Structure formats: structure tokens, C-alpha cells
Amino acid sequence: MFGPAALLWTCCALAEGMTANFTLDNEIHAGFVARRLRSQERREMQREILAILGLSQRPRPSLYEKRTAAPMFMLDLYNSISTGGDAGPTQPPPPPPVPAQDSRYLRDADMVMSFVNVVEPNVDAFQSHRYHRDFRFDLSRIPEGEAVTAAEFRIYKDFVHERYENETFRVSIYQVLQVKRQREVDLFLLASRVVWAAEEGWLVFDITATSNLWVLHPSQNLGLQLVVENLNGKGVNPRSAGLVGGSGPQNKQPFMVAFFKATEVHLRGIRSASGHKQRNPNRSKNHKQENPNQEVLKMTEAAELLNVDQKQGCKKHELYVSFRDLGWQDWIIAPEGYAAYYCDGECAFPLNSYMNATNHAIVQTLVHFINPETVPKPCCAPTQLHGISVLYFDDSSNVILKKYRNMVVRACGCH
Template sequence: MADVNLHCSVGAGVCFLPSPVEHDKEFFYPRYHHREFRFDLSKIPEGEAVTAAEFRIYKDYIRERFDNETFRISVYQVLQEHLGRESDLFLLDSRTLWASEEGWLVFDITATSNHWVVNPRHNLGLQLCVETLDGQSINPKLAGLIGRHGPQNKQPFMVAFFKATEVHLRSTRSTGGKQRSQNRSKTPKNQEALRVANVAENSSGDQRQACKKHELYVSFRDLGWQDWIIAPEGYAAYYCEGECAFPLNSYMNATNHAIVQTLVHFINPETVPKPCCAPTQLNAISVLYFDDSSNVILKKYRNMVVRACGCH
């Protein structure tokens, strides 16, 4: 995360600012482990409203110790710090995942980022904690979460998106030289782009429409397979449906490619469509059936049940 410059799209009226972790500290209170992260948001221009902000942290694959364990990872805003006792916190986002999962985890921190921009002295950072489903606190490092001292391509960071004013657009154009200033007259898209930005901003909190898993029961009798399938009579297959809209949050299990594609679509909707909502994890089922010779066979069929959905 060496690049911390402000990036603006001249045609779309959108800017984004990646910000590395400035401070990363582990805490080990009795029975409660957590980690705190702080960011410098001073490069966000004064008076700008953040339309979306995300905290991204990488989780490595871990072996043996937490086999078949499920983690709940929660990110909190630190409201007030106290000497000798735990800080006052406000839950921003959380997600549940298998201990064996690896990849970038994305948490929505839009609300607190706007608060920090308006009131910088209230920027006390984020607190991250990891728990098992029965409430046992886990050291984030042992859970595979990479801090600011990890490999450079896996260090945590936050990224803030906001609408660019004409001042920022002119600044971006001037640094691009003659060719960009010539192209300016050919890209009168600001109004349309801002309309798209408004739609994205208004719909980003609507989790009902976001990509997620839905109920689907498949009856083998309805498919006409009851004569050769002995058991089960059917099964819960589930299916994936929903929007993969900007910004992609932690509930959407998005790939890095989908995140980039969503940003490109947000900046220029005519260039590329939104990512698709599809299964990211599938489970097997066992089926007892008659084969062609009327032998009874028990077979496990892979990838039959949707376990999780995401944006691809």
C-alpha cells in the first residue's frame, strides 16, 4: 500500500483515497484479545462527504489448531478510550467465516469515516476482534489476520470514495497534460455519473437487495426421479440472487476482480456490467439410488448445496 494519493475520474466525478494503517496494536486483556488500527484521513479534502468507505484486511489460511471452527470477526469504532479498562465501542460491521478460509475481508466503515472527516479529533481508530460462535475470544494473529508488519501486498488498509468537486476535477485534468484537456470536451458525463453515484449511495445500505443466499428446496418427486432415487426425497439446495452494487461490502464475499469490475462500472456504467451473484462455496449430498442393473448404490455428489454466495 505505497500509493496513498488521491485518485479522481475526470469523466465520472468520483475520487477514491487508499489509506494504509498508520498504527496497529495488539491487546491481550484477560479472556479478551483484540487489535486496533488507526488511519490518517487528512488527505481527504475538507468539506467532502464520503459516499463509501471500506476497511480491508487479509486472512491467511491456518492449519490444524482451528479445524472445522467458525469465526465471527467484528469491526468496531472506538468511541472513547479508558485507562485500565476496555474502550467504549460501536459495532460497524461483522462477518462469519470458516477458520480455513483465506483472502481479503471487507468491512463497511462508511458511517465512521464521515464522522472522522468532520471531527478528526474523534478518530480513535477501529477495533477488530475474533470470536468463536460460542463466544471464545481468539488472538487475531492466530486466526490468520495480517497486520501492518506483514507482507506488503497483504497489509491492511482502508479506502474512501467520495464525489469529486470541479476543483478536484480541474486539478486532475491539469496534471494530465494537453491530451486530457482536449478529451474534456468529449466527455460531458458528469451529470450522468453523479446520478449513478447518488443511486449507489442511496442503495448501498439496502441489504435486502444485495447478493445473498435464498431458500430453495428440490423435490426429486417433482423432477420425476422418485423411481430410481431411494433417499432422500429431496434436499435444500438454495440459490444465489441479488445485486452486486457499489460499494461491495463484507456480506457479498466479492473476489478482487469483482471489486475492481464494480468500481469500473461505477465510474463508467457503459464500459462493463456489474459482477454477477453466484455460489462461492458448495457442499455435497449423499444419495441412495438404483443403478441400471437395479443395484442399490450410495454415492456422494459434490457441489449440490449452496453454502455461500458472492459477487464474481
């Protein structure tokens, strides 16, 4: 499995090692390179980036309509946390307002996932069940190591124009504990709220505890049941109360959304840079030390000969990664690509202030000029990395919003 920083390495390697095949412009352009990727290059890129996204293969959703309720809600979340500078060559529209509670959940989460109802999704069950409706959500696609920090069931309520126009309803959500014969069920009340007939908008119910139970014990996932009553306790058809079912508009379909936080941190193994130290064959006990003044003279001459101007020095360069050029527009909702950038340039003596060199790099540079065969020059590498968020469909057409760290170079320096 490749870590998030692997993409930066891959892009730099392509830029440096495949110069004959790849041409980088000085400005952001529509894809990785000025020309189209060949089939083999495309497959290699796809494999590397999928590994960074934590996917063994590209999702192939059966339905990827982006204007339905769940994707639109998830896109609102995405826009609320995405920064315009990393989204691509065009600035996104201003993010729509996100409820304060969802903003808090989103701030603490590293992944958000929406789920569509799998109980007769194309049939309006409000017609066959007079006073209740059943919902069930497939949570089997949740990645390992993710714990539910918050979960909500969302259903849209339209304005009621008919005989219930001036009435008030109680909408209750139950967890189905057991299904008995003759369709009898044992229920556990999760949440309820009172709504006016004239009320319009999304009704949100907290189902966090139940979702955690379903993740830990999938066999207990028997779904939810929604019940509507008037304030006298008499059952009311949910459709008559304005609740939108399966036959309603696509952008008002009910869905579930869950916020996740990783419970395990997978650290990549750090390769040891140490090894058997080899003595310089040119050095011996009788080796004559050079005059310190000669060392200073050598460094001064090197500075004059190797002083690199700002154009050649270590700095950040443009590099835009296009998901569309990879043929992934059918499952990645946003962004179409992002500005990854890369670091390149000389770390030569003297290290000027714009090179953002560490103290160690400065010392290493000095020692390199004294004995270049023993100590290499510092390398130009990222000193500051930022993350991006990616919104995409999985194989079950659920929508996932995931944050990926260390994907964008913000600053370079000599190390």
C-alpha cells in the same frame, strides 16, 4: 486556481508562442517536446499542472512503494476506469476484475483515497493483544468540499493450517467511542461476519457512517478495534485465525479506502466579452451601401483565394504530456503521461464539413469577409473534451485516485 482546461491553453500557448524553444512532432513521442525542458520551463509546467490537479505543491511521500496492498488495490480501480487511448504511447494491460460494489462506488465518485494504519504500523499488534487489534487512519488530508459516499475497512485472511483448521470465526469491527483509564474503551459495533478457517482473501467491512463522522468531527476519530471470537463467544487471537497483521507480507497489509463526491461546485468566473460598442468611424448616415452583387462577388473571390485545404484547416493535433519528464515518477503512480492533443488550423471561408463548424461560426465567417475589420474570423477550438484519472501518493503516503474533467481533446471545430 486554474481549471482543467487551463492545461490545454498552456500547451497551445507553448506550441504557438514558444516555437523557437519547443518542437512538436506529428506523432506522439516520449515527452512534451523533442528536447529536454530547461529548468525554468520545467518549473512553469510543473506549477501550471499542479494547479490543475488542485495541489499547491508537489507531494513528497516518505514511502512510495507501489507493490503494497493499498496502491495495488487502487491501481486495480484505476485500470478499471482508464481508457487505453489516453494513457500514453503504450496500451495498458487488461484491467483486472473489480467487485461489483466497488465498481458502483467508483462510478459515482470523483475521488478515491486509501489510508494506511498509523497505529504502530511496523509492529504486529496481534502479538501484544490477544483477542483484538486497534487501527487508526489519518483523515486530515481529505480536501475540503469532499463528502464520503462509501468507505471500507479491508483486512486479508490467510488459509489456516494449524489447530483451528476446521473451525469457524466471527470477525467484528468496532468504532472506538471513548478511551478510559487502564486501556478500557467504549465500543460501538459497526459490522461483523462469520468466516471459515479455510477461507482466504480480503475481508471487507462497511464503515461509511463512521468515516463521515470522523471527517466532520476529527476529534472523535479514535480508530477501530477488530475482535475475533469463535461461535461460542470465546476470544481468538486474530493471527491464529489467519488475519494478516503488521509483520505480514506488504501486499496483504490492512488498509481503509473511501470514495468521495464533491459537495461544492467551483465555477470559474466567465469574463464578459461585451464592452462599449464602438461605431465604425468609416460609417455614417450618408455612407453609401455597396451593391449586393458586389458583396457576393467579393465573397466568391475570397473563397477562391482563401480556400484552405484539409491539411491547413482546423483539426486535432498530437500533444503528449509526460509526467515522467517532469520528474514526478516518485509520487504519480499512473499514468506516466497522457495524450492531451490540441486544436489548430484555419477557419477560413468556406467552412468545410470536416471543420465541424457551428452555425454561428459559418455566419461569422461570412460577415468577416464582408467587413474583416469589424468581425474577426472564427477560432479553432475544442468541441469535445474528455477526462483522465490520475493515481498518486500524497505527503502522508496515502494513495489518491482522482478524476479530472476536460483534460483531453477529442474533437476540434470552428467557433
